[in-house]
Amino acid sequence: MAPASLDVQSRAAAVQVRGLHRTFSTAAGEKHVLSNVSLDVPAGGIVALIGASGCGKSTLLREICGLNTPEAGAVLIGDSPVTGIDPRCAVAFQEPRLLPWRTIAENIALGLPSGVDKETGKARVAELISLVGLVEAANLRPRQISGGMAQRASLARALARNPAVLLLDEPFGALDALTRLRMQDLLLDIHAAEPTTIVMVTHDVEEALYLADDIALLAPAPNSHGAHVASLTTVPGSRPRSRTDAVLAHLRQEMLEGLGVSRHH
């Protein structure tokens, strides 16, 4: 299906993270979170960020869209640096975070870029609703739909920006296993239909192998307390990949070891 009926061709842009540092002040003193993080994501590519819990994956994501500002280093989208919340990015958070007083359609409309005229916006929202399969839920409130549907609404809201960069923070983490698999396929369908650059945080190695072109492993940097990109792995083969591929199974084992999960003999 070709949802490009509307004149909103995606404008996927490359993301470059250059020497990013980030520290949080806590009661116990300064806490280094990111230490000299550099990462390249080509336009239209999908990169998965994996790493142990609390290692700074979400922080990196927030730096890319400008919700946080780095102490040092820079993020470039296309050729221009990110300063403040960037309209070229759209985020889907770990929780759907829908506004409870708005219908699903109105929630998705929140993501529309500012300055879109009413008719175009309406058509775009309708297109996205059918893209994520929520036609029958369009006029329901968030409390009336299931978790998986809410997550799809959150994804549609992010897509409403027609973003150059789509940032996903463990978007399927809270879903049951079956729904997660379906959502992964939906994401690939959407990426095929409306190509955009995707940076996604996940703690699920299999999900990363199934979806991403490259997988960046965030781990504590040597001689520092913050995390850096410890390894960048290009996933072999092209999508759609088989979930039971032997090469991928081997890679999965390597990744898990990188995350500190030892091999079972």
Place this chain on the structure above:
Amino acid sequence: MTAPTRERVTNKAADDDPNESPTVAPVSSKPARRRLNKRPWVIAGIGLIVPAVLLALWHWSTAVTGYFPIYQLPPPASVWDAGIDLIQRGELWTHVAISTQRVLIGFLVGATLGLAVGAIVGLSNLSSSLLSPMIGALRAVPSLAWIPLLLIWLKIGEDSKVTLIAIGAFFPVYTTVSAALRHVDPHLSEVGRAFGLRGFTLFRTIQLPAVIPSVISGLRLAMAQSWLFLVAAELAGASMGLGFLLTDSQNNGRVDRVLLAIVLLALLGVLTDIVIGFVEKRLLRKWS
């Protein structure tokens, strides 16, 4: 891509299936309430049982058995007659109208200020540190303590009474609005910011709708406070109004008129509460 095929799923366990049709199960736990809501007259009728029983007891203990002497507790019929008498003299309407007017003006002024100041304090940390200790101290002053000052400054007139009522209406709205804004889900505010909303647009789109239920309960409290402060203001010095009717009747030993004034205050309080409840219902349907 292929659009997800839809099939009807009735099992709640299959809830997260992206192919499901939406399970339209709005607030399924309250079928009983909904059934009653369809017959509001039944509910109103049930609510009238206790007042009717009390009225009968009142009548029985005064007019029938004479357990209470008339100078302590006159029978309901005497109170009714006192009301008819005041209506015929053309006084009752004046008392009710001026009291209602004072309450409404004071409530509007106080609630509007409460909303504005509550929003400023709730949204900005700086103004909260700056203002909330002072406002907290002013709130701690008992309402009656303002009366001498207001009488000296504004004299015994409409201004002093309306000001006192506005003070009474201000604090409940201020407190609920500032506290509610402070506790707006930061996740939702962040969504707003992430999608480019700032300043007043962020307030209008995310924060204000999120606190509407609190604003309404604040308004409800403020309306009750307004009637309370009205009586305080009118007891302190007035030539008309229900508070005046109370003191005047006390001085003349007219217990029937005292009771009449009390019943009227109760009815007016309930009436304004019903009006706010009606507004609340409409707003909550839209905003929650």
